[in-house]
Amino acid sequence: MNAIRGESLSKSFQHYQVLKGVSIEVARGECYALFGPNGAGKTTLLRIFATLHRPSAGSFEIMGMDGRRERTKVRALIYMIGHGSYLYDDLSVKENIQFAIGVRGWNPTDGEIKKALDQVGIGRFARLRSRYLSAGMKKRLSIAKALLIRPKVLFLDEGYASLDERGVEMMNECIRAFTKAGACVLMTTHDRGPTAEVADRVGVLNRSVLREMTVKEMVAADALF
Amino acid sequence: MVATRFIGWLRRYEKWFGITAAVLIAVGLYTALVTSSADYYQGEVVRIMYVHVPFVQTAMFSYFTLFICSIWYLWKREAVVDNACHAAAGLSLFFTAGGLITGSIWGKPTWNAWWVWDPRLTSFAILFLTLIGYLMLRTFLDDKEKGATFCAILAIIGFIDLPIIHFSVEWWRSLHQPLSVSTRGISIASDMMIPLTLMSVGVSILFAYMLMVRTQMLYLEHLLEAKQGRLLSEGAL
Amino acid sequence: MHFFSVVRWIAWKDLLSEYRNRENISSMFFFALNVILIFSFSFSLDPDTLKEIMPGIIWVAFGFTAIIGLGKSFLIEVNNDCMEYFQCLPVPKGAIYLGKFLGNLLFMLTVEVVLFPLFVLFFNLEILDQFLPLLLISTVATIGLSALGTLFSALTVQIRAREVMFPILLLPLSVPIFIGAVEATRGALSGDPFSMYRHWIELLGVFDVIFVVVSFWIFEFILDY
Numbered sequence: 001m002n003a004i005r006g007e008s009l010s011k012s013f014q015h016y017q018v019l020k021g022v023s024i025e026v027a028r029g030e031c032y033a034l035f036g037p038n039g040a041g042k043t044t045l046l047r048i049f050a051t052l053h054r055p056s057a058g059s060f061e062i063m064g065m066d067g068r069r070e071r072t073k074v075r076a077l078i079y080m081i082g083h084g085s086y087l088y089d090d091l092s093v094k095e096n097i098q099f100a101i102g103v104r105g106w107n108p109t110d111g112e113i114k115k116a117l118d119q120v121g122i123g124r125f126a127r128l129r130s131r132y133l134s135a136g137m138k139k140r141l142s143i144a145k146a147l148l149i150r151p152k153v154l155f156l157d158e159g160y161a162s163l164d165e166r167g168v169e170m171m172n173e174c175i176r177a178f179t180k181a182g183a184c185v186l187m188t189t190h191d192r193g194p195t196a197e198v199a200d201r202v203g204v205l206n207r208s209v210l211r212e213m214t215v216k217e218m219v220a221a222d223a224l225f
Numbered sequence: 226m227v228a229t230r231f232i233g234w235l236r237r238y239e240k241w242f243g244i245t246a247a248v249l250i251a252v253g254l255y256t257a258l259v260t261s262s263a264d265y266y267q268g269e270v271v272r273i274m275y276v277h278v279p280f281v282q283t284a285m286f287s288y289f290t291l292f293i294c295s296i297w298y299l300w301k302r303e304a305v306v307d308n309a310c311h312a313a314a315g316l317s318l319f320f321t322a323g324g325l326i327t328g329s330i331w332g333k334p335t336w337n338a339w340w341v342w343d344p345r346l347t348s349f350a351i352l353f354l355t356l357i358g359y360l361m362l363r364t365f366l367d368d369k370e371k372g373a374t375f376c377a378i379l380a381i382i383g384f385i386d387l388p389i390i391h392f393s394v395e396w397w398r399s400l401h402q403p404l405s406v407s408t409r410g411i412s413i414a415s416d417m418m419i420p421l422t423l424m425s426v427g428v429s430i431l432f433a434y435m436l437m438v439r440t441q442m443l444y445l446e447h448l449l450e451a452k453q454g455r456l457l458s459e460g461a462l
Numbered sequence: 463m464h465f466f467s468v469v470r471w472i473a474w475k476d477l478l479s480e481y482r483n484r485e486n487i488s489s490m491f492f493f494a495l496n497v498i499l500i501f502s503f504s505f506s507l508d509p510d511t512l513k514e515i516m517p518g519i520i521w522v523a524f525g526f527t528a529i530i531g532l533g534k535s536f537l538i539e540v541n542n543d544c545m546e547y548f549q550c551l552p553v554p555k556g557a558i559y560l561g562k563f564l565g566n567l568l569f570m571l572t573v574e575v576v577l578f579p580l581f582v583l584f585f586n587l588e589i590l591d592q593f594l595p596l597l598l599i600s601t602v603a604t605i606g607l608s609a610l611g612t613l614f615s616a617l618t619v620q621i622r623a624r625e626v627m628f629p630i631l632l633l634p635l636s637v638p639i640f641i642g643a644v645e646a647t648r649g650a651l652s653g654d655p656f657s658m659y660r661h662w663i664e665l666l667g668v669f670d671v672i673f674v675v676v677s678f679w680i681f682e683f684i685l686d687y
Contacts, residue, residue: 017454076552084543090482102471105464354634365622374687386635393638
C-alpha cells in the first residue's frame with residue numbers, strides 16, 4: 001500500500017487552472033522531492049494532500065484512506081510544514097508547542113519538549129515569546145512540532161527555505177529519521193544539493209505534467225525545466 | 226453530468242413557466258384592476274394589495290428556496306446549485322424590496338404612516354438587510370468554493386433567525402404600541418379572492434421562471450470563467 | 463475527554479494571549495468609553511428622559527463593544543495562518559468554536575462589568591440593588607451575542623473588507639438579542655419586580671440555546687469549506 005496516491009488531480013482557482021490531471025504515488029518510508037517552476041502547482045498539490053484544498057476533480061488516498069470522505073482519519077496521520085508558522089505571537093515557544101500538540105489530544109512532558117527543541121537547535125529560546133523569533137527559528141520550531149507529532153506522512157513546502165546551512169543539515173537528519181521510522185515525506189524544493197542527500201525519488205512538475213527521474217539524473221541534469 | 230442534465234431540464238421547461246406566469250398575471254391584473262370591486266373601507270387604494278401580497282408571499286417563498294438550495298449546496302457542493310443560490314438571493318432581494326415598497330405605499334393612506342414597527346414589517350426589513358449582506362458577501366470573496374460555502378452558511382443562519390426576529394418583535398411591540406393600527410389581514414371578499422389567488426400563483430411562477438433563467442445565466446458565466454481559466458493556464462490568452 | 467480538552471486549550475490560549483497583550487479588552491473598553499461620552503452630549507440629561515433611554519444607551523455601547531472585540535477575535539488566528547492548522551486538526555471543529563466562544567464571552571463580560579460602574583458614575587444611576595438581575599441580563603444577552611459574533615468573526619476574517627462585513631452581517635441577525643436585552647434592562651433599571659421582566663430573560667435564554675447550537679453545528683463548514 002502506498003502512503004500517498006493521487007489520481008488525475010485537478011484544481012482551479014477562480015479563473016486559473018493550476019493543476020490538470022496530475023497523478024502521483026509515494027511509498028511508505030520514501031522521500032519524494034517535487035521540483036518545478038514557480039506557479040507550477042507544487043504547493044497546491046501538497047495542500048490538496050494536506051486536506052487544505054478540495055481538488056476540483058480527481059481523487060487521492062493517504063495511507064489507503066480516501067482523502068475526501070475520511071478527512072478526520074487522514075488528518076490524524078499527516079503534518080505539514082509550510083509557509084505559515086502557526087504560532088501565537090504572545091505565547092512563548094514552549095507554550096506554543098504545548099498548545100499545538102495539546103489540541104491534537106496529546107500532552108508531551110517538559111522533557112520531551114526540551115529534547116525536541118534541542119534537536120532543532122532552539123532549546124535555549126524555550127521561554128522566548130514567538131513574536132521575537134526570526135523566520136529560520138520559526139521554521140525550526142515547526143520541525144520540532146513535527147518531531148513531537150510523529151506524523152505518518154509529512155509534507156514540506158519549500159522545506160529548506162529560510163534555514164541556514166546547519167539548519168538544512170538538521171532538516172535532512174530529521175527527514176532521514178522520519179523515513180527510517182517508516183513515514184513518508186513529500187517535499188517541494190528548489191535546492192538540488194541538499195535534496196539529493198535525502199530524496200529517494202524526484203519529480204518535476206511543469207504545466208501539470210509530472211516527469212519522474214532518479215536522484216542521479218536530477219543531479220546530472222543541466223536544467224530541470 | 227448532473228449539472229448538464231439539470232441545465233438541460235431548465236432549458237426545456239422554462240418557457241412553459243414563463244407562459245403560465247404571463248397568462249396568470251395578465252388575467253389576474255385585469256380582474257384585479259378592472260372587474261373586482263373596491264373595498265368598502267379603503268376604496269380604490271385596496272388594489273395595491275393585488276401586487277403587494279403576491280410580492281410578499283413570493284419573497285418568503287424565494288428565501289425558502291434560497292435556504293433549501295443552500296443546504297443542498299453544502300451537501301452536494303455542485304457549482305450549479307451555488308448558481309441557483311445566487312440567483313434565488315438576487316430575486317429574493319427584488320421581491321422583498323418590492324414588498325416593502327408597495328407595503329409602504331399602501332400603508333400611507335390606510336395607517337397614515339409610511340412605516341410602522343410591526344413584526345412583519347420589521348422581519349422584512351431585516352430580511353432585506355440580510356440579503357444585502359449576502360450579496361455583498363458574494364462580491365468580497367476570492368475563492369469560489371469558500372465563497373459559496375460561506376454564503377450558504379449565512380443564508381441558513383438568516384433563515385433560522387427570521388422566526389426568532391418575528392417573535393421577539395411581536396413581544397416587543399405588544400409592549401410599546403398597543404395595537405392601534407391592526408396590521409392583521411383584512412377580511413377579504415370573495416370577488417377579491419379570485420384575482421388575489423391568480424396574482425399570487427402567477428407571481429410565484431414568475432419567480433420560478435426568473436430563477437430558471439438566472440440560474441442558467443450564472444451557470445454560463447461560470448462555464449465561461451472556467452473556459453477562460455483553462456485558456457489562461459495553457460497560455461493561449 | 464479529548465473534545466473538552468480541545469475547548470480548554472483554545473480558551474487557555476486566547477486568555478493567556480489576552481492577559482499578555484491586553485489588545486482586545488483595552489480596545490473594547492476605551493471604545494465603549496468614547497461611545498458613552500458621545501451619548502452624554504447627544505441627549506438632554508434630565509432624569510426622566512434618561513430613565514427612558516438608558517437601556518438603549520447601555521446596549522448600544524455594549525453592541526459597539528461586541529463589534530470591536532468579536533470582530534478582532536479571529537485576527538489572531540489569521541496572522542500566522544493558524545486557521546490552516548485548525549483546519550488540519552483531527553478534531554471536531556465545534557470544539558474550536560466552543561473554545562473561541564468561551565474566550566470571547568469572558569472578554570465581553572469583563573468589559574461589561576467594568577463599564578457598569580461608569581454608567582452609574584456618569585449618568586447617576588441607582589442600580590446597586592438591581593445589580594444581580596442586571597448581571598444576569600448581561601450574561602444571558604452576551605452569550606447570544608458572542609455566539610453569533612464568534613461565528614461571523616470566523617467567517618469575515620477570511621474575506622476582503624472584513625471590518626465592514628462583520629457588523630453588516632452580525633447586527634441584523636442579532637436584533638432579537640438587542641430587543642430582549644433592552645427590554646429586560648429597562649425593567650431592571652426602573653425597579654420593576656423581577657417577575658415583570660423575567661420572560662425577556664427566558665426568551666434570551668432560548669435564543670442563546672438556538673444560536674449556540676446552530677453556530678456549533680455550522681462552524682464545521684466555515685473552517686473546512
